[in-house]
Amino acid sequence: MLSEPELDDRLARAKRADLSAPEAFLDAILAEAAQERPSTRAPRKAVVIAIIGTLVVGGATLPAAAEEIQTFLAQADLGAQGGTEVIPYSEWVNLGAPDFPEYLRATLWTDATLPPGMSHDELVEKIIDRKPEGGGYMQEVVFRMQYEVIAHCGWMSEWRQAMLRGDGNAARIAATQLQAATTWRGLVSTDGGGIMEQYRGVADAAASGDARTVAASPRHRECQIMGVESR
Amino acid sequence: MTSPVTDESRRESGASSTVDPGDMKQLLRDLMPELLRYFGRRVPNAEDAADCLGETMIVLWRRREAVPLDRESARRYAYGVAANVLRESQRGRARQFALAERLVAEYDLTRDGVADGDTDSDLARALSALRPLDRELVLLVAWEGFGVGVAGAILGLSDQASRARYSRARARLRRELASPGDD
Numbered sequence: 078m079l080s081e082p083e084l085d086d087r088l089a090r091a092k093r094a095d096l097s098a099p100e101a102f103l104d105a106i107l108a109e110a111a112q113e114r115p116s117t118r119a120p121r122k123a124v125v126i127a128i129i130g131t132l133v134v135g136g137a138t139l140p141a142a143a144e145e146i147q148t149f150l151a152q153a154d155l156g157a158q159g160g161t162e163v164i165p166y167s168e169w170v171n172l173g174a175p176d177f178p179e180y181l182r183a184t185l186w187t188d189a190t191l192p193p194g195m196s197h198d199e200l201v202e203k204i205i206d207r208k209p210e211g212g213g214y215m216q217e218v219v220f221r222m223q224y225e226v227i228a229h230c231g232w233m234s235e236w237r238q239a240m241l242r243g244d245g246n247a248a249r250i251a252a253t254q255l256q257a258a259t260t261w262r263g264l265v266s267t268d269g270g271g272i273m274e275q276y277r278g279v280a281d282a283a284a285s286g287d288a289r290t291v292a293a294s295p296r297h298r299e300c301q302i303m304g305v306e307s308r
Numbered sequence: 309m310t311s312p313v314t315d316e317s318r319r320e321s322g323a324s325s326t327v328d329p330g331d332m333k334q335l336l337r338d339l340m341p342e343l344l345r346y347f348g349r350r351v352p353n354a355e356d357a358a359d360c361l362g363e364t365m366i367v368l369w370r371r372r373e374a375v376p377l378d379r380e381s382a383r384r385y386a387y388g389v390a391a392n393v394l395r396e397s398q399r400g401r402a403r404q405f406a407l408a409e410r411l412v413a414e415y416d417l418t419r420d421g422v423a424d425g426d427t428d429s430d431l432a433r434a435l436s437a438l439r440p441l442d443r444e445l446v447l448l449v450a451w452e453g454f455g456v457g458v459a460g461a462i463l464g465l466s467d468q469a470s471r472a473r474y475s476r477a478r479a480r481l482r483r484e485l486a487s488p489g490d491d
Contacts, residue, residue: 079482087485088450091428094419096348096357102415103340106358109407110365111333169374207469213388213461214374 169214178205187221188261189228190254192235200224221263229258229276230300233291236283252283332372335379336365339386342452346390349451354417355409356397362405363393387452387462391444398440434484442477445470 079087170180185201204223208215236251258264259276275296282290291297343364347357367389368375376382435443441463448459460470 078486081478081482084478084482084485085450087428087431088446091431092451093349095345096354096417096419097341098344098358098417099415102358102411102417103337103344105407105411105415106362106365106405107333107336107340109405110362111329111336111369169371207466213464214385215464219464 168217170217170220172208172213172215177208181205181220184217185220185224187224187228187263189225189258189263191228192231192251192254195228195231200227218263218266222267223263225258225261225263226299229255229261229264229296232258233279233283233297233300237288237291240286240288248283248286252280255283256280329372331377332369332375335375335382336368339383340365343386343390346387346452347394348419350394350447351397354412358412358417359405359408360390360393360397362408363396364390366405367393384458384462387448387454388464391462395440430485431481434481437484438477438480441465442473445474446477446481449474 171177174180181204182198182201185204191197191200201224204220232251232254236248236255239245239247239251255276259273259280264276265273275294279291279294279296282288282294340361344357344361347360348354351357351360364386368386371389375385435446438446445456445459445463445465448454448462449456452459454462456470456474457467460467460473463470465473
């Protein structure tokens with residue numbers, strides 16, 4: 078097995094030669110970038126405080142998917158790759174602010190509904206917990222995207238479990254939510270291309286009862302990696 | 309609605325809502341060479357590097373009221389923006405910075421040094437096997453010289469998650485690069 082110093086050495090040797098440019102080139106880029114342009118910023122929408130809570134479907138007994146979700150929520154890392162996505166019209170939030178947790182609890186809004194066993198408060202707390210220790214800034218849409226990615230995984234799991242136990246009503250409810258997910262704005266606005274096609278593929282397959290296609294979807298694999306989808 | 313986070317904490321972190329445009333330009337000018345190097349190591353050609361650099365400069369300029377005044381915090385913030393611009397670029401979006409190709413044609417962008425790094429196809433294959441976030445974490449440390457915690461913060465990861473991911477990624481790289489028969 079390669080030693081740690083040997084790995085460092087190979088990484089260093091693989092580094093490409095530095096790209097450099099004359100001052101005039103950099104000045105031209107800066108001059109263009111620093112032009113004042115008409116603002117494209119939309120009026121800030123009123124913040125909707127979404128208190129979704131736990132959505133209970135199909136009686137008091139939590140389905141197996143709920144246990145998976147609880148297991149997932151107990152994990153330290155959500156696995157969502159939020160970062161500081163540059164999305165128009167989304168406020169930048171300082172993660173180092175002392176009131177950041179209160180801010181997110183009070184203002185995180187989303188189009189997503191949650192499947193049985195998944196609670197809004199728990200999900201928000203996990204999103205708060207995974208913020209970088211060193212602070213920095215992140216756009217608020219990233220929090221919504223993280224929330225909606227996980228909610229979608231939950232509904233996929235709920236649909237698969239309902240299909241396995243032959244619960245047509247629960248499967249239909251889950252399929253309806255998977256269809257609704259294709260319009261959740263946190264997901265749609267952060268789609269750099271091709272992502273929502275995957276979500277629509279899952280929704281169409283679920284609506285037609287095609288478990289094989291749902292299981293073969295990239296989304297299913299992502300959810301497995303995150304630990305939210307049944308294996 | 310005014311966000312207490314975005315207002316108060318900007319002040320705490322050294323950011324200001326009244327950043328002098330001249331100071332901001334100087335900050336961007338200082339950061340541009342290293343950001344060009346950052347993109348140059350990760351995209352296939354000079355046009356794409358110039359496009360990513362231009363897009364990053366636009367974002368930073370437009371968000372200048374959010375950029376911390378503290379030099380190191382501003383640098384970290386700029387790399388966070390750059391990482392996202394790079395991700396968008398790798399998703400195959402159309403070129404955003406209209407001047408990129410013309411500027412590259414007009415000015416000579418060079419690669420410093422005699423040659424690029426070794427063509428280590430095994431390492432490239434091993435790196436490609438990592439999740440994109442983990443790969444970038446490893447490369448921010450190896451190529452840009454950031455500490456693991458700072459590199460993770462740039463990518464939006466907690467300190468704990470950064471260290472765990474970094475260790476796992478390196479272990480996987482070492483496994484992938486192990487010769488047949490190695491344990």
